Amino acid sequence: MINVGFIGFGKMAMAIVQGWKKTGLLNQKLCCFAYAPTWPKLEANCASLDSTPCKTPQELCQKSDVVILACKPYQVDGVLDQTVFDLAGKLVVCVAAGINFEKLDEKLPDIHHVSIMPNTAMAAAAGIVIEEQNNSMDEKDRELFKTLFSPLALIESIASKDFSIAGTIAGCSPAFLGLYAEALADAGVKYGLSRPVAARLAARAVYGAGAMLIEEGKEPSVFKNEICSPGGTTIKGVVTLEKDGFRKAVIEAIEAIEG
Known part of the structure; x- marks a missing residue:
């Protein structure tokens, strides 16, 4: 023991x-x-x-x-x-x-x-x-x-010089992902899903995406591109997130922490 x-x-x-x-x-x-x-x-x-x-x-x-x-x-x-x-x-x-x-x-x-x-x-x-x-x-x-x-x-x-930023990404990102999952669930409720069902679907989607990224060892951009079919629904959502500054907001959140 x-x-x-x-x-x-x-x-x-x-x-x-x-x-x-x-x-x-x-x-x-x-x-x-x-x-x-x-x-x-x-x-x-x-x-x-x-x-x-x-x-x-x-x-x-x-x-x-x-x-x-x-x-x-x-x-x-x-x-x-x-x-x-x-x-x-x-x-x-x-x-x-x-x-x-x-x-x-x-x-x-x-x-x-x-x-x-x-x-x-x-x-x-x-x-x-x-x-x-x-x-x-x-x-x-x-x-x-x-x-x-x-x-x-x-x-x-x-490496010691990168210890702070690595810890920020690992330690703070679960809160960001929680916020993202909550937003997904809110959207589901807006369009008629019950809150428990919407929350379970959002949580599982976050969990499953992370598991696939780890198991397949792909770059996030490759993973994202494979899901976005030409002219499909997913790419429309991705373009809207980019237009609304999704990626910029995430980077700026990390910058605010690192100060």
Whole structure:
């Protein structure tokens, strides 16, 4: 059994554990521990996900083989100051936004660690993990890392200079796709579909398109062009989206985040 501990047990941490539960890893190959400062909420969240709450970060580190820093970025320094001696011999995985290898290595120069950016689709075992190429994992660590995350996500190793933009695309795009799926469902309701049916069709269309792009390995433009028959209905919709600035709006949304 692999003992995995989360310091911070918010939405992202819980999405990861939900993915482990969905895939059967939880309680079969790994045990999960969690620490968060609000005890009643932590107890309730852990109970729902077959996880064990811990009273302190130190207790969690002592029980864990892998420690996942899932707290707020501004809390990372304080957490590491409290636990640095308890982290010896552990693999530390940081999911706190903006905490890259250099920042983490200042605090943990003798401890193996990697910074990642996952997305919430991990809960459905259909996520993305952006892994910073610059890390201090050895081969044993890497096998452990893959055991934990490859059943839940596409793992993409990215150079440090591109870590932010890759994380933005992986982490923020589910919200954009949710907005797109909602708009599709609204259109369906406008033309007579019930809300539940329209929502299911929209969600499945988004899911299916993504699955095909991954499985077939095609460029999105090729995938789009294959669906657009000459003079057909789909190309009329695509032209209207382009006229209304669909592609421009998506790019500008990413630019607004990267700032």
